[in-house]
Amino acid sequence: MTPNQKVFALTVCILVFVITVNMVRKRRLREEYSVLWLGISLVMFILVLKYDWLVMLTDLVGAALPTTTLFVGGIVFLILIAVQFSIKLSTFSDQLKNLAQDNALLRSDLEQLRTPNSEEHANDGNAEV
Amino acid sequence: MTDPVLVIIPAFNEATRIAEVVRSIKAATGNFDVLVVNDGSSDRTTRAAEKAGATVVSHPFNMGYGVAIQTGYKYALQHDYDYLVQIDGDGQHDPAYIPKLLEPVQKGEADFVVGSRFLGCDSYRPPLARRIGMVLFRTIVTRVVGQKISDCTSGYQAFNRRVMRFFASDLFPCDYPDADVLISLHLASLKVSEVPVKMYPNAEGKSMHSGFKPFYYVFKMLLSIFVTLVRDRRLYRGDDQ
Numbered sequence: 378m379t380p381n382q383k384v385f386a387l388t389v390c391i392l393v394f395v396i397t398v399n400m401v402r403k404r405r406l407r408e409e410y411s412v413l414w415l416g417i418s419l420v421m422f423i424l425v426l427k428y429d430w431l432v433m434l435t436d437l438v439g440a441a442l443p444t445t446t447l448f449v450g451g452i453v454f455l456i457l458i459a460v461q462f463s464i465k466l467s468t469f470s471d472q473l474k475n476l477a478q479d480n481a482l483l484r485s486d487l488e489q490l491r492t493p494n495s496e497e498h499a500n501d502g503n504a505e506v
Numbered sequence: 507m508t509d510p511v512l513v514i515i516p517a518f519n520e521a522t523r524i525a526e527v528v529r530s531i532k533a534a535t536g537n538f539d540v541l542v543v544n545d546g547s548s549d550r551t552t553r554a555a556e557k558a559g560a561t562v563v564s565h566p567f568n569m570g571y572g573v574a575i576q577t578g579y580k581y582a583l584q585h586d587y588d589y590l591v592q593i594d595g596d597g598q599h600d601p602a603y604i605p606k607l608l609e610p611v612q613k614g615e616a617d618f619v620v621g622s623r624f625l626g627c628d629s630y631r632p633p634l635a636r637r638i639g640m641v642l643f644r645t646i647v648t649r650v651v652g653q654k655i656s657d658c659t660s661g662y663q664a665f666n667r668r669v670m671r672f673f674a675s676d677l678f679p680c681d682y683p684d685a686d687v688l689i690s691l692h693l694a695s696l697k698v699s700e701v702p703v704k705m706y707p708n709a710e711g712k713s714m715h716s717g718f719k720p721f722y723y724v725f726k727m728l729l730s731i732f733v734t735l736v737r738d739r740r741l742y743r744g745d746d747q
Contacts, residue, residue: 474680477566478577481543482584485563 378443383425386447390422413461417454421447511608512587514541514578515560516571517595521549524595528558531593534601541581542595545574572680575661579673591664596708599662603703607664610699617696618669620655620688621662621703630707639724643685646731651692655700658685662703669696677741679730682723686730693734693742 378386397414400406424431424447435446513531517524528540542555546568555562563581565574575592582590589611593599603621610616623630632640643658665673672678672694679686691698 471676474569474573477569478573478580481563481565481577482581485561485581489561 378428386425390418393418413458510587511538511589511591512541512582513538513591513593514543515593515595516543516545516574517551518545518568519547519549519551520595521551521554523597524551525554525558527595527597528555528560531601532559535604541578543574543578545569572683576673576678576680579670583670583674588667590670592661594661598705598708600704606701611664611666616699618665618691618698619663620657620660620700622657622660622700623705624656625700625702630705643727647685647688650689655688658688682726685727686734689731689734690742693739695743
């Protein structure tokens with residue numbers, strides 16, 4: 378790794394780390410979403426400083442160049458982030474569905490209670506779900 | 507009231523036909539309560555259904571057929587209905603068959619009854635591509651369940667409180683609930699049966715399965731059946747307690 382590559386890689390790692398911590402500090406990013414970003418910037422930082430470890434890892438994965446290992450690591454990281462977001466989106470979709478259903482049911486009960494001739498069934502709503 | 511029955515109709519922009527469907531259900535069943543689940547319609551579905559004598563629950567925005575019917579199940583549970591009949595709001599299902607659909611459930615012979623258009627009631631024939639899909643899923647369901655189910659995609663159904671409770675849980679696949687539902691009912695040890703019903707073609711030719719949706723439907727259904735089968739069976743059995 379040339380000194381220029383090293384400086385560039387270290388700068389990127391430090392920038393990602395500082396920006397992430399700053400966003401958590403300003404409450405623009407939740408801690409749970411910052412873990413992967415902080416983790417990858419630390420790992421990259423260590424691998425750039427400990428060049429021998431990076432070479433060992435490169436041999437282990439069968440890559441031609443240490444820089445390739447770093448790029449592959451970056452892509453794997455982005456895939457992990459995408460998977461994390463997909464899981465979160467699925468959770469949010471379920472929660473949103475349940476909330477919207479509850480909202481619709483409560484609104485219907487409220488309207489029936491407001492109607493003077495509401496049917497007897499409207500009165501015994503509640504529980505079980 | 508003994509054995510109260512609720513008829514649910516999921517509806518999305520059905521203002522032109524919903525009133526007629528509600529009235530024909532009332533005429534066919536006498537005193538059954540009718541609930542229209544308005545799935546975020548932008549037309550006057552709510553007003554038309556209410557005028558025809560139905561109770562309406564309205565979603566704040568459109569969430570799809572599966573979510574709409576699940577809202578109906580939750581409503582039925584909350585309001586202590588013993589039996590539920592599900593019927594489409596586009597007039598494809600003939601309400602005259604509701605008593606026949608309910609009979610096995612009320613007698614305790616089945617927990618869940620599907621109205622089948624293929625058991626000799628002279629129903630319309632779906633397009634070829636749809637029929638191929640139906641045969642594929644019918645074969646899979648029949649193999650897995652060990653019981654012949656001729657119409658896996660029918661939305662004309664009747665069931666009891668045990669099934670309502672099962673469907674109100676997070677195990678219910680809200681994204682196109684069809685063949686996978688029948689398999690999950692089997693895994694939950696709930697009795698399924700079929701009765702012949704008459705179905706008509708959609709008057710406006712409108713379908714949930716248009717554009718690329720059939721391809722997504724087949725992929726989603728195969729995936730859903732696979733994950734249902736590999737999931738821990740205790741999830742299905744324990745849900746009933």
